[in-house]
Amino acid sequence: MYPFVRIDDDSARHWLTEQWGISSRAALVDRLDDLSRTGYRARAQRLTGVSPLAWDAALYVDISRRGFACGLLDEGDTWTALKNIVPSVVRTYASWHEYADHYLLGRQVWQDTLRGTPDADFPAPQATADAHLRSLLDPANRTSPWNQAPWTAISSPDRPRGTRE
Template sequence: MGLWRWRRRGPKAARRYPVPLTMHQLWMVSLSAPVSRDRGASRTTLYPFVRIDEEGARRRLAEQWEITSRAQLTGRLDELSRSGYRARAYRLTGVAPLAWDAALYVDIARRGFACGLITESDAWTALKNIVPAVAGTYGSWQEYADHYLLGRRVWRDGLRGRTPDSGSPARQEAADAHLQALLDPANRASPWNMAPWDAISHPDRTL
């Protein structure tokens, strides 16, 4: 059953989008790497899945974000870029973790592209719009990861009383382990090792 359901999602995304990313493009896509923990997720392409899965992208946007239209998607992206969850985090901790909002922003843009709410060009434009703020705030993927976790903890604490932590996708242990894998210098599959933090400050090049 599991194999059948995997195949049903469609062909490999690389067949539809074969052009390799540039270093800057990979860096931008990598901003959502902490969010991309699902089996079948792609952390090195604009398309968020290894295989074409328009319905999966559409369902997640609708269920988690109540996004079913282009207007709702662009409105959510604008909200995340302006204030997002970091406004609440700042009131609680005195720190505004931009990384959490940036990761969600890029994830939503990629899924919007995957289900056809925005074009590929629109998605790249959205990702480019968040770069100045992120690159100007952090000096390494470690700093980015630290603030991502801070933002995630504030978000998770807001779920308490509504969603049992032990049975939800919000388990902190899983997020911690995933981030450690991304930061592990020996992990050749990590996009953060493929696109070092300072790469965005240097001339772009094709991978």
């Protein structure tokens, strides 16, 4: 959920409304459900024969975090939502590298859906996304969270404040 540390972040609410049409808890939960079941990977499967869960999982996490930031989800519900996507990701990928490859594929399919729309120039170029992921995967990048945490760490997520295992 980081870097959000407080509820009622207006920028998170604005982003959810503008980018996703999400202005209620019900709409947020519906979108998370769609991303967990099919998301953009269904289109990618039809186009490429590959179902890149990583892109949908990244969107799922971002929407969950922003839902928490603007108060549509409380902290416990957000952690529960995040825990719901983890098993699928863990079953699908064995490394950050595999996850990154599928993330880029899913992003490309998503970006292609924007062609001919007013949002066609919205996302950062694919080369920018490629550079970010190369940086995350670069073994010399000691500040990369992907180098600081082994892939298996996603199977043991943080917990809400005040809870114990």
